[in-house]
Amino acid sequence: MNIDPRKSFMIGDALIDIVTGKKAHTRTILVKTGPGHSRLDKFYQRTKPNFVAKNLLVAARIVKKVK
Numbered sequence: 599m600n601i602d603p604r605k606s607f608m609i610g611d612a613l614i615d616i617v618t619g620k621k622a623h624t625r626t627i628l629v630k631t632g633p634g635h636s637r638l639d640k641f642y643q644r645t646k647p648n649f650v651a652k653n654l655l656v657a658a659r660i661v662k663k664v665k
Contacts, residue, residue: 603622603623603624604623604624605665606622606624606625607619607624607625607626607627607657607661608620608622608624608625608626608627609626609627609629609651609654609657609661610626610627610628610629611628611629611630611631611632611633612628612632612638612639613628613638613639613642613643613645614638614639614642615628616628616642616645616646616647617642617645619647620645625648625649625664626647626648626649627647627648627649627650627651627657627660627661628647628649628650628651629651629652629653629654629656629657630650630651630652630653631652631653631654649664
């Protein structure tokens with residue numbers, strides 16, 4: 599099975615997750631719940647996700663809507 603990055607999402611709770619998604623050429627969703635990785639996030643303050651979600655359920659709704 600081939601995965602098309604342009605139709606895929608990277609969902610994470612830290613900016614480093616968003617960086618990873620952008621490098622993979624996926625759309626990105628930053629979820630505001632979870633522990634995050636604040637020690638690394640300070641290095642990626644200019645990184646902006648495509649979407650921000652309150653929690654994973656909202657992130658799933660974004661994926662469904664945008665898909």
